[in-house]
Every structure is written in C-alpha cells, then in structure tokens.
Amino acid sequence: MEDSELDPSELGTQDYWQKAYTKEIENFVEHGDPGDVWFGEDSADRVINWICNCGVDKDTAVIDLGCGNGYTLSELAREGLTNLLGIDYCEEAITLAKKVSNTEFPHIKYKVFNITQDSVAELGKFGIIHDKGTYDAIGLNPDDPKKHREKYIDQVAEMLSEEGLFIITSCNWTDEELIKHFSEKMKLKRVIPTPQFKFGGKVGSVVSSVVFTKK
Ligand SMILES: C[S@@+](CC[C@H](N)C(=O)[O-])C[C@H]1O[C@@H](n2cnc3c(N)ncnc32)[C@H](O)[C@@H]1O
Known part of the structure; x- marks a missing residue:
C-alpha cells in the first residue's frame, strides 16, 4: 500500500x-532564553537517558540531525559525551546553537548542512544518529515530501556505522509508521516507551521514539 x-x-x-x-537569537541575546525544546523536555530527556544508558563509549561519534538550538547535544555533553556534531540547514539555528552552548561546551561542533541535499560522505560515519522533529519537518515539505523523506532515509543509512544506532523522535508518525518507512534500510532495535493516552477507546502516544540499527 502507498x-x-x-x-x-x-x-x-x-x-x-x-x-x-x-x-x-534575539530572545537569547536580550533575555538569555535558549528557545523551544521541541515536544517538551520530557521527551528530550527520555531519549538522552536512553542514549547514556545504552552502553555507548563516551567518544562515540554522535550527530544530531536538525539540531536547532543544540539542546540535545548540550545535554549529551553534560553527561560526558565528547564527540558531538550538530547539523541544521538553517544558518540561524547554527548561530543560536553556538551562542547557547559554546561557553559551557566548546567541543560541540556545528555545521550548516541540508540532510536532504548535501553529500553525507563529507561527514563520515556515526555510532549515534539522533533526530527529534527533523524527519517530521521534512515530511511537511510542500514540495514532494515523499522524495525528501526517501532521500533522508538513504542519507541516514549511509552515515550509520555498522554497529551504530539511529534514534528518532516524531510527533507526526506513529511507531508503526516509522518502522515501515525505515524498514528497507534499518532493523528495529527498540521502541522507547513514551506516555500513552486513551481517546475514544483507542490507545495512542503523543510522541514516538524508535531506535534502529543498520540492516
Ligand atoms: C521541529 S525542529 C526540531 C529542532 C531540534 N531537533 C529540537 O528537537 O529542538 C526541526 C529542525 O529541523 C531543521 N531542518 C528541517 N529540514 C532540514 C533539512 N533538510 N536539513 C537539515 N535540517 C533541517 C529545522 O531547521 C529545525 O531546526
């Protein structure tokens, strides 16, 4: 089925x-407010805890796709991870992320990079690939979202190391939909449990967090 x-x-x-x-950026400069944590701090912290307890080495290469203000990377740095890269296609996001985190965590690297256009060969391979809300944004592209989603999936598969983990959090797709989208290139490792709600007798989650490995 399509x-x-x-x-x-x-x-x-x-x-x-x-x-x-x-x-x-203006808010940060004027009031020190680092900006939104998309889908709330709970969903970010749930994944950060999972990553920190999954047995990865502290110097594992980590990339955050569509890093926004860099919240996830800053929290991973706080937990002692040392090899961290954030990419975002918005130069303004990269400027904000650097302003927010550079003093405390100068070792986090940031780069303007379009995950559905640029060549991932220049970035290398990663033991952890993280996404919160970026695949969602790509799926909302008014211009051929399927083409952009498929390119994203190819690029992530290319960047993931043999034993690497791809961890995605979405509020637009269910666990089942994510597993289906990525099934050609990735194997399901784990669905990270998220709070569930019940409506009209049906149980659902507000956000889905799923971990994949390479196929
Ligand atoms: C919903 S926000 C999430 C930001 C961050 N991951 C977080 O959880 O706070 C989506 C992010 O994806 C970025 N983005 C969207 N399409 C992208 C693309 N093709 N390449 C790189 N970044 C992209 C946007 O600039 C934005 O920062």
Missing part, C-alpha cells in the same frame, strides 16, 4: 525556520 503523506505546512519550509531562529 504511504500516505502529511498535509503540507510552513513548518516544512526553510523560510519558516529562518524566521523562527532569527527571533530566538
């Missing part, structure tokens, strides 16, 4: 993120 796509949204455009992060 995958159904999300309704297009401005959240799927670079223009939206440029404006959002321009405002967030």
Whole structure:
C-alpha cells in the first residue's frame, strides 16, 4: 500500500525556520532564553537517558540531525559525551546553537548542512544518529515530501556505522509508521516507551521514539 503523506505546512519550509531562529537569537541575546525544546523536555530527556544508558563509549561519534538550538547535544555533553556534531540547514539555528552552548561546551561542533541535499560522505560515519522533529519537518515539505523523506532515509543509512544506532523522535508518525518507512534500510532495535493516552477507546502516544540499527 502507498504511504500516505502529511498535509503540507510552513513548518516544512526553510523560510519558516529562518524566521523562527532569527527571533530566538534575539530572545537569547536580550533575555538569555535558549528557545523551544521541541515536544517538551520530557521527551528530550527520555531519549538522552536512553542514549547514556545504552552502553555507548563516551567518544562515540554522535550527530544530531536538525539540531536547532543544540539542546540535545548540550545535554549529551553534560553527561560526558565528547564527540558531538550538530547539523541544521538553517544558518540561524547554527548561530543560536553556538551562542547557547559554546561557553559551557566548546567541543560541540556545528555545521550548516541540508540532510536532504548535501553529500553525507563529507561527514563520515556515526555510532549515534539522533533526530527529534527533523524527519517530521521534512515530511511537511510542500514540495514532494515523499522524495525528501526517501532521500533522508538513504542519507541516514549511509552515515550509520555498522554497529551504530539511529534514534528518532516524531510527533507526526506513529511507531508503526516509522518502522515501515525505515524498514528497507534499518532493523528495529527498540521502541522507547513514551506516555500513552486513551481517546475514544483507542490507545495512542503523543510522541514516538524508535531506535534502529543498520540492516
Ligand atoms: C521541529 S525542529 C526540531 C529542532 C531540534 N531537533 C529540537 O528537537 O529542538 C526541526 C529542525 O529541523 C531543521 N531542518 C528541517 N529540514 C532540514 C533539512 N533538510 N536539513 C537539515 N535540517 C533541517 C529545522 O531547521 C529545525 O531546526
């Protein structure tokens, strides 16, 4: 059966993120506010805890795809991880992430990079690939979201090391949908349990966090 796509949204455009992060830079400079933690701190911290307890070496190469203000990387640095790279296609996000984290964690590297366009060969391989909300944004692209999602999946598979873990958190796709989308290139390792709600007799989750390994 054909995958159904999300309704297009401005959240799927670079223009939206440029404006959002321009405002967030101003807020940070004026009030020290580092900006939104997408899907809330609980869902971020759940994944950060999982990563820190999954047995990875502290110097494992970690990349955060669409890192935004760099919250996840800063928290991983706080837990002692040393080999951290954040990429985002928005230069403003990278500027914000550097401003927020450079003093405390100068070893976190950041790079402007479009995960559905640029060549991942220049980035190398990673033991941990993390995404929270970026595959969601890509799926909202008003211009051929399926093409962009498929390119994203190919790129992630290419960057993942043989024993590496790809950890994705989404609020637009269910666990089952994520497993289906990635099944050609990735094997399911674990669904990280997230709080569930019940509505009209059906049980669902507000966010899904799924861990994959290379196939
Ligand atoms: C919902 S935000 C999540 C930000 C961050 N991961 C977090 O959890 O706070 C989506 C992020 O994906 C970035 N993004 C969207 N499409 C991208 C692409 N093709 N390449 C790189 N980054 C992208 C946006 O600039 C934005 O920072």
